Amino acid sequence: MRFTLSASLAVLPVLAAALPHETHTSIPISKRSSLRNADGTVDVKALRRHLAAVESKIHRGNAAYERNRGHSLSVVPPATSRKREEGVDFDTGSSDIFLPAADCKTNCDGHVMYDTSKSSSSKPLDKPFTLKYGDGSNVSGKQFSDSVIISGLAGENQVIGAATEYSEGFSSKNFPPDGLMGMGYQSISEFDSPPLFQTLVEQKKVKEPVFAFKMAKEGSELTLGGLNSKLYKDDFTYAAVTKQAYWMVKMDSLSLGDKAVVESASSIIDTGTTLIIGEHDDVAKFYKDIEGAKDASDSLGPGIWTVPCKSIPELSLTFGGKSFPVSKETFNLGPAQEGSDECVGGVGHADVARVGWIVGDVFLQNVYTVFDLGKNQVGFASLA
Known part of the structure; x- marks a missing residue:
């Protein structure tokens, strides 16, 4: 971000x-x-x-x-x-x-x-x-x-x-x-x-x-150098860094409603990215069960997908055994154009060089995130 x-x-x-x-x-x-x-x-x-x-x-x-x-x-x-x-x-x-x-x-x-x-x-x-x-x-x-x-x-x-x-x-x-x-x-x-x-x-x-x-x-x-306890509630859930390069951790699942669309995947927690980004086939699998979802690469640009504005999906990511929901507000990037009933989804695809998923702002706006260099782990807690 x-x-x-x-x-x-x-x-x-x-x-x-x-x-x-x-x-x-x-x-x-x-x-x-x-x-x-x-x-x-x-x-x-x-x-x-x-x-x-x-x-x-x-x-x-x-x-x-x-x-x-x-x-x-x-x-x-x-x-x-x-x-x-x-x-x-x-x-x-x-x-x-x-x-x-x-x-x-x-x-x-x-x-x-x-x-x-x-x-x-x-x-x-x-x-x-x-x-x-x-x-x-x-x-x-x-x-x-x-x-x-x-x-x-x-x-x-x-x-x-x-x-x-x-x-x-x-x-x-x-x-x-x-x-x-x-x-x-x-x-x-x-x-x-x-x-x-x-x-x-x-x-x-x-x-x-x-x-x-x-x-x-x-x-x-x-x-x-620490945490601001005023900004979060409940305990942190941690995921170990799997390789000390990016802040790379295991994502247990990416789910639509109660259905896990992606399981046991590598992910990078990236504050410099807005969307949640994966390889094309994985993202296509994610959108497959969303009625009306479209790969808009040809019309809007490579990697962009749309969903009906009236049917924004319920998305969640699971780390360390705990599921964290993504609000519809953060998933929905906005209408594709003025007057359109199609909205741009917060999950897109790109060639991310086989390192897994890039988890950006669309998810991170929903949690308080700690990057622990001492224990090489990333933690998430609910926002206060």
Whole structure:
């Protein structure tokens, strides 16, 4: 899921100090740009770009994992208006940080720049970087080491990409945040460098090696170094990380009503993705029992499916033996076009390189999610 947040004069945001009597740092975050037009219909072009970008991100992460670790990551067989300051997209589906450099001349207008010359701790690493995305977008520049500060927590000697070029997909109108902060594992880092949260843990800057997200249209929050007990209720249900690359866990099932459509599948818990995404055949199996469901790849774009607006299905995902429902509101992305009785479904397909399902915002808005780097597990609890 894409988010921005305010910042002070630091590389990354310094917004909120730890709350009194709390052992964590809470950071208010705001939802990224909507995939809906002003009239409530789905912004199909934006949805196409998003699906392509997710697909490319997974391929790029897989390639980085193979390069960094020497073997493949594939785990399943082939399927049959106010003043802005620095902000980043918090993405558990990637592991690097980049921001536009002060000398960026391409598509950086409207973004706050990272000026390495004004940072006394910045050191050039004499290494270029390029990140390419499936929608044709790319980011390129040079790598630096610097002290990166987020909400008062400083990660020393953190590798960060200073982008000298943003493609159109990262212009401010298409990408409201200034940059991106990856929160996956080092093994999928293009820089082969520890992600910032891992750096904070290793340098003992946080009390506990966990971070958590509440995702909602309003009142969203990222919590670093602990949990915010005000945001959830009941106990957590945990799923162990099966491979330390993405936050990859076993999904017991994906169900329609009481029927499990998919069972015992690998999944990636990804805050940088809006939909729930699987390979084509698996997604087709999911929609098979929904009367009126259509593969709209030819009419709307690759990977997009529609369902009758009057028949939004009851969907649930099961992790660690517990079923978590997905609200009809989050599953329904909106009408395919003005006046249409067909709505775009929150489950789509893409070539996700045989790593399983990508579980994004459509599910995550329904739970409080904790990413436990100490015990290598992901936990879910009901929202308070």
